[in-house]
Amino acid sequence: MVALAPSADALASTAPLYERVRGVIPPVEWPAFAGDIDAILELKRKRKAVILAHNYQTPEIFHCVADIVGDSLALAREATKTDADVIVLAGVHFMAETAKLLNPQRTVLIPDLAAGCSLASSVTAADVRLLRERYPGVPVVTYVNTSAAVKAESHICCTSGNARKVIESLGTERVIMLPDEYLAQNVAVETGVEVIAWAGHCEVHERFSAAEIRELRERHPGIVVLAHPECPPEVVAEADFAGSTAAMGKYVAERKPQRVVLVTECSMSDNVALQHREVEFVRPCNLCPHMKRITLPKIRQALETLVPEVTIEPAVAARARRAVERMLAL
Numbered sequence: 286m287v288a289l290a291p292s293a294d295a296l297a298s299t300a301p302l303y304e305r306v307r308g309v310i311p312p313v314e315w316p317a318f319a320g321d322i323d324a325i326l327e328l329k330r331k332r333k334a335v336i337l338a339h340n341y342q343t344p345e346i347f348h349c350v351a352d353i354v355g356d357s358l359a360l361a362r363e364a365t366k367t368d369a370d371v372i373v374l375a376g377v378h379f380m381a382e383t384a385k386l387l388n389p390q391r392t393v394l395i396p397d398l399a400a401g402c403s404l405a406s407s408v409t410a411a412d413v414r415l416l417r418e419r420y421p422g423v424p425v426v427t428y429v430n431t432s433a434a435v436k437a438e439s440h441i442c443c444t445s446g447n448a449r450k451v452i453e454s455l456g457t458e459r460v461i462m463l464p465d466e467y468l469a470q471n472v473a474v475e476t477g478v479e480v481i482a483w484a485g486h487c488e489v490h491e492r493f494s495a496a497e498i499r500e501l502r503e504r505h506p507g508i509v510v511l512a513h514p515e516c517p518p519e520v521v522a523e524a525d526f527a528g529s530t531a532a533m534g535k536y537v538a539e540r541k542p543q544r545v546v547l548v549t550e551c552s553m554s555d556n557v558a559l560q561h562r563e564v565e566f567v568r569p570c571n572l573c574p575h576m577k578r579i580t581l582p583k584i585r586q587a588l589e590t591l592v593p594e595v596t597i598e599p600a601v602a603a604r605a606r607r608a609v610e611r612m613l614a615l
């Protein structure tokens with residue numbers, strides 16, 4: 286698709302926003318974004334809309350049109366606080382479903398309905414029912430990276446930001462934790478709780494290896510390695526710190542390492558690097574193809590047409606909401 290040249294007004298009004306992304310978007314590319322950004326800002330006012338963007342969204346979305354940015358936990362929490370008529374979720378489908386669960390009366394839009402997640406598609410509600418039959422009485426903790434139907438079969442949800450707290454809150458010796466096998470294994474090490482896992486994996490984080498981390502340390506002496514807990518346990522074991530995307534951002538903001546690598550999705554480094562220009566980021570890059578389905582033209586179109594809208598069958602939503610609200614109440 287060929288982007289139309291933006292008007293002089295659009296270029297002028299978005300000029301201050303360009304300063305936020307200078308460094309990752311060359312000046313020659315900015316006109317390709319300016320028109321959509323200007324239109325989106327206007328449409329947000331007209332629709333009384335808010336844009337919630339995940340940390341893996343590209344810089345022109347994350348820094349130029351989003352109202353709230355964060356990890357899955359922050360986006361879920363913020364979704365409970367908005368009084369907007371329309372929520373646009375710049376992220377993947379399960380995040381938009383969570384926002385809808387918490388805002389049944391509001392219009393929740395996802396700019397591309399096909400923005401899925403390899404974890405969410407690895408498990409079904411029927412799978413959870415079978416697990417519950419096999420392990421009666423063992424609580425089911427479901428990662429938010431799941432469909433509403435799977436959440437509905439679960440006792441409580443968790444994110445990478447609170448998995449340990451959620452597991453420990455249950456006070457049981459055994460839990461079923463799904464669908465991320467690596468997150469489950471990483472949490473089992475942290476908590477000492479016996480975790481019955483499912484064999485789902487994040488297609489982005491499963492590609493990192495311990496050998497790759499060791500090689501990075503050899504090539505970049507003194508580098509600080511921050512890994513997402515969706516990485517295999519041997520990768521987490523090689524890292525200096527493991528935490529959610531928000532926790533990685535906080536680590537950089539507070540500790541200001543001289544040189545750092547974020548072992549996670551590519552755009553995360555771009556977004557954090559723009560906020561900490563004094564820190565050197567080494568960037569091995571694994572893209573999430575689902576997150577990358579969300580673009581400025583699709584956000585603009587969603588705000589113009591109010592589709593695609595996220596809907597959840599009310600009986601499923603009522604049960605899924607309970608699992609999310611239990612998590613948020615902790």
Ligand code: 13P
Pocket residue numbers: 340355356357358430444445446487513515528529530531
């Ligand atoms: P966070 O909750 O850490 O942002 O992770 C979400 C996700 O999809 C990571 O792959």
Ligand code: SF4
Pocket residue numbers: 377401402403404405430487488489490515550573574575576
């Ligand atoms: Fe799912 Fe992995 Fe993409 Fe996150 S990065 S949305 S867990 S596939």
